Amino acid sequence: MPVTIKDVAKVAGVSPSTVSRVISNHPRISPKTAAKVKRIMIEMGYHPNMVAKSLVSKKSNTLGVILPRPAEELFLNLFFSEFIRGIVTQATRQGYDLLMSSGTTESEEMEAITRFVKGRRVDGVILLSSKKNDPTVKFLREQNFPFILIGRSDEHADVLSVDNDNVQAAYDVTKYLISLGHERIGFVSGPPQLVVSQDRLEGYKKALKESNLPMKSHWIVEGEFLQESGYRAMSMIMNLADRPTALIITDDLVAYGVVRGITELGYQVPDDISLFSFNNISISELTTPPLSSVDIGIYQMGYTASQALLRNIQEDQHDQRRIVIPHRLIIRQSCAKMNSQERS
Amino acid sequence: MPVTIKDVAKVAGVSPSTVSRVISNHPRISPKTAAKVKRIMIEMGYHPNMVAKSLVSKKSNTLGVILPRPAEELFLNLFFSEFIRGIVTQATRQGYDLLMSSGTTESEEMEAITRFVKGRRVDGVILLSSKKNDPTVKFLREQNFPFILIGRSDEHADVLSVDNDNVQAAYDVTKYLISLGHERIGFVSGPPQLVVSQDRLEGYKKALKESNLPMKSHWIVEGEFLQESGYRAMSMIMNLADRPTALIITDDLVAYGVVRGITELGYQVPDDISLFSFNNISISELTTPPLSSVDIGIYQMGYTASQALLRNIQEDQHDQRRIVIPHRLIIRQSCAKMNSQERS
DNA sequence: CTGAAAGCGCTTACAG
DNA sequence: CTGAAAGCGCTTACAG
Secondary structure, three states: OOOOHHHHHHHHOOOHHHHHHHHOOOOOOOHHHHHHHHHHHHHHOOOOOHHHHHHHHOOOOEEEEEEOOHHHHHHHHHHHHHHHHHHHHHHHHOOOEEEEEEOOOHHHHHHHHHHHHHOOOOOEEEEOOOOOOOHHHHHHHHOOOOEEEEOOOOOOOOOOEEEEOHHHHHHHHHHHHHHOOOOOEEEEEOOOOOHHHHHHHHHHHHHHHHOOOOOOHHHEEEOOOOHHHHHHHHHHHOOOOOOOOEEEEOOHHHHHHHHHHHHHOOOOOOOOOEEEEEOOOHHHHOOOOOOEEEEOOHHHHHHHHHHHHHHHHHHOOOOOOEEEEOOEEEOOOOOOOOOHHHHO | OOOOHHHHHHHHOOOHHHHHHHHOOOOOOOHHHHHHHHHHHHHHOOOOOHHHHHHHHOOOOEEEEEEOOHHHHHHHHHHHHHHHHHHHHHHHHOOOEEEEEEOOOHHHHHHHHHHHHHOOOOOEEEEOOOOOOOHHHHHHHHOOOOEEEEOOOOOOOOOOEEEEOHHHHHHHHHHHHHHOOOOOEEEEEOOOOOHHHHHHHHHHHHHHHHOOOOOOHHHEEEOOOOHHHHHHHHHHHHOOOOOOOEEEEOOHHHHHHHHHHHHHOOOOOOOOOEEEEEOOOHHHHOOOOOOEEEEOOHHHHHHHHHHHHHHHHHHOOOOOOEEEEOOEEEOOOOOOOOOHHHHO
């Protein structure tokens, strides 16, 4: 039988209300009783029942996250560790825990969110997906429940969210390759329905247009966030008569497949083709040669998401901004300078 | 204002008790009232307050995990994703959620566990660490609270746990290398205070002794679970007059550093030296050449941990077994066969 | 088959 | 400064 406030009160010879006030450091309590009650709490090994506390206070001191379902598992898996760590670190620092569940189907996902929100188990929700037409976003808005979206939502532009400026990031990468003298630049993209894919492609196109460089549709390959995707793309790309001298790749793991494909076809990076990828997960510095990659600040995204959501919860003034996490181009050895005779 | 059982009762013209019984599918309720109440619940958008439910039922339907603190962060980080996914998948399947927190110091860790356990927020705890003299293990035993340990505990042998047979795994790897003709086999180990390091080293020694092969202490290097560790070890190892022809490495990431070191020194894998590592995380198939590695079933460990813990909670018969997850040697291209003239 | 009542362990006006 | 009482939203003997 765990010890309750009542037990402590009895031993201390005070009322339960007084014990409760001591716990919450109520100002109008005599230092003497406070000291006594505190001593007895420790002696008896008292610890408040958070569930009971939560029931009356209507606060859980908990944030909720739903794991992405299988379809996007792979993409998110790579980030997952760093991301969750960022979320938990900041949440813990502010005295919040993290409640997690996963949904295999969309309806299971909705069920989990409902359980969290209507079951009063969390004070706020972090949404990992940025799909079009997401019913969870709709639900949370209807409930007027605090939440933050990772990524961008086109339908719900006025929602609290953290994201990268993926258009700008891809633009920056493209411009960098152009500055090295590349004129034929290809793009190995991710699933076209994802906002992140669309944004990066847009930045790439913008940079090419601005520099008056050609943009051929057969230089753009769409795939999954899988090594295989990159690998397979190469047999096509490398056999092109007008093949690109540089490739932008939407993810490090995909880039790894690209490197493998290129190597197997007997070509060299960066001598035959330059590569620049995204996400800067640990793999990117482990390839031969080490890959240049865009660091999108995954840990910081998680950290910031927690922080912004908690502010919303605590100040109860639902600000609806979009927070942009800065990106950084990490230059390694996968890009070569072009000199003019090679350009033909 | 969320709708409560009382609200539903009022509209349905029954008592709250009846509504409660309908929700829990109590047998002695007329199908007619049941149907009516259910209809009204849906109409009113009723969802039970899990906190209130938890207070009276004394069940939270939640498992707790504490994230490892920084010291071991890196080692566990690599597994983390897969591991948590295994835990969550199985927990969700059985209707449980996962509550997470992290502690930077040992006392913060204890605080988090206490909050979970004494605060009645979880029904069981999964312990990720397998340190010596772990106060959290002691606490949970004293509280007689359901928990499962990942790894092995020497002081607490009679505790529910999931682990690999690391002695056997290292033994198997060593025997495999011996079968290829290697006679000088080195070991790049992890932090010596970790049980996993000790176990693997033991299996390695056992196999060598059994085959009457030499075991020199300068063939054994202890380090961290970091790429740098492996990298640094190589300048020493490769300059040995009697340098090993094969190396067992405690982790894929460390092995990556080893490959880098070997390559920079102008040697080749597996021609100059064979490598076999542990954990089989995604990196291992991405190196050049692809690394042979021991698959220790990380996802399955998480999955099994959830499952065993939940059985303990639900059947309330605290069985205290040690569950061993089988390992598999994944043979790739990093080990060469030795022929006799090379052996000298 | 159903309801009234007590209680889970807390908090917090209200009163003194 | 402190206590008695009501209540958070549920469950569950007990009685009928």
